Amino acid sequence: MDRILHFEQDEHGVVILTMDHEETRNALTGNTLVDAFLAAFERIEADPAVRVAIITGAGKAFSSGGSIHEMERQLEPKFDSAALRHEYREGIQRLPLALHKLEVPTIAAINGPAIGAGFDLACMCDIRIASERAIFAESFVKLGIVPGDGGAWFLPRLIGMSRAAEMTLTGDAIDTQQALEWGLVSKVVAQDQLMDECRKMAQRIAVNPPEAVRMSKRLLREGQHSRLDTLLEMSAAFQAIAHKTADHAQAVGAFMQKRAIRKTTH
Template sequence: MSKPCVLLDVKDRIATVTLNDPERRNPITGNDMIEALLETFAKVQADPEVSVMILTGAGSAFCAGGDIKEMNDPDSVFRKEPLAAAQSYVDGVQRLPQAIYNLDIPTIAAVNGAAVGAGCDLTMMCDMRIASEKAKFGEVFLNLGIIPGDAGSWFLLRRLGHQLAADLTFSGRMVEAKEALDIGMVLEVVPHDTLLDRARERAAVIAAKPPRAVRVAKRLMRNAERMDLPDFLNSAAAYQALMHQTEDHHEAISAFIEKRKPNFTGR
């Protein structure tokens, strides 16, 4: 029996999702990685016992992106008639950014090694990034004569701004962990052996918050990216009115007044 491409562990309201094809540096093509990730993200989204997700890679790499050997195969989807090839992107890798974007929980990429091409974009799809000192990032599509077909440009512009996104896209250069920190690609760089522990520490802070409020706050941030101010304010008012009716909100107020730790139940 073959090993699963993706591992899922849920503990203390934290879902840890691991890309698990380490021998090939966790590519997202040439295997069942895309479907496995989509299935896993759906499970995480539907689980009320999950408040935050960590995404990481097994072995020495985070994700090598697309399988270059498959791109060289004359029978692969990459060599199809253009309309068919375009549809394969729509039906395949482009489902990943939509799935991650639509998650109602915060997401943390724990980048354990190289994140290249679609792997780099996968980190950008997450809300936050923590890097091992061994991590490196590369928006390398132009080096191969292709462009980011997985929404990488959309996320890169929003995470880094136009100038930095342009530099990384047009140069196709690799960014080491220290530079990634300097330019704001990652929140912090930590010793390699402590990466998951540090990611879980950050995740635990989120997991300790009222579960419904966490998910609604994530939706509100998503709305802020695409709404103008009047519509956004209406959305915030409606969400806030709902939050005032939750038992966790009432518990938080009581705990504050009584100077004790709150006990949140997700109701």
Template sequence: MTLPAISTDASLTLHGRYAVLRFERDDVRNALTGTRLIDDICTTVEWANSNRDISCLILTGSGRAFSAGGNVKEMRDQTGMFGGTPNEISDSYRRGIQRMSRTMHSAEIVTIAAVNGAAVGAGFDLCSMCDLRIGCDATRFGETFINLGIIPGDGGAWFLQRLIGYQRAAELSFSGRIINADEALNMGILLEKTTDEALMACAERYASDYASKPPIALRQTKRLMKLAQRQELEDFLDTCADVQAMCHGTEDHIAAVNAFFDKTTPTFTGK
């Protein structure tokens, strides 16, 4: 399988039906702005969406942080996407970090954030855009935009309240405080917390499990989970009926049913 061309700011490895995208800019704590990481994330998700042999993508960071979000030095110097007139900055957000938000939201594969360290600002929002988040002792989260006199320009307020509810999201956004992995676990931000050393093994265990499922049904399940957030029940039930009818006609469904009766482990082909 041919991997997409990404920059040296990240590395992409393939493990059967799941892939790992690792941010490699520890020198700037894997900041999303001022690096090529936004392009790398978008390129990788778009590649995975179009590749039916991929079922899951893990995002993680190298070094001390998952991602520090925006580059504060560029904010101070008013360079990069933070430079120019208000109209130019607005356009930079739309063409830059908001492209990541749209791409992550349109991901057809299961996305898992293996949060190896601090995830603050847009780094926290990127985690919120993933389906699952696995943390470790070093994990820290912060919706810290308010501390810099700005707002979550990547749409973080939309994602975070859908993850933990309005009240908890509001408290984190109004305070800009940093929370540790234990509090994040209690809030429901993290699905699981492990040791620093066991983080990737834990995330890959989830990814391997999902990658072993019928590929068509897995992608359709994620699609329906997203659709349920914006459709009325009657419309949603109609969609479910049509998707279910399609799934009943797949070879993977027949293989799964036969394996159920034969008490064997099926092999799925995505057909």
């Protein structure tokens, strides 16, 4: 894996992806980080042993978002609007599409500031756990630009339209306490406890039957935009598959055995 993104996999099927580009505080543009993420996602999808993926940053920041040097380059006259639109579609916009359709659950371990596109990256994950050093900002308007990577789709679904509008239109940062109150993060922990907490969460997910977990995640995703009758039809199809898995048969057998034991001991 590219040195800019470290790939670590443990015996429980938990993958940790660590952004490591200290000079830009883990910026997502102006480097090969998006390509590295996409390669990591392909590797995860190809390996049925992977149960959960954790995304975090090395150093003091989770991600600073877009590279200011890349923005300066984009001001050059040769980059007209059509060229820039193409750059976004073939560049950073591949990241939300790939991460959103990733079958395994994802946890953002937010170790420090998550700014702009870096904040949106955290919002793309299924679960967010933050260290006490984290701050969050949908800061695009401060630079006279807009959320170009899907933030306007993800953020209202997490915290509601009014709060999403507040963050997007002011560009102001919020701290971990406000993020916790708004339901943006599940938990805030001390910096030295962050990865342990995220691993514990990952292992709580990883112990469950993997196909049921993957299909449950897909239903949650589809439920964000589907009609109820459409989601119910999809749920019925997934449930029919789940009922015929070895994991389900084993779980039912174990439950019935425990109940039989309880009856004989009373």
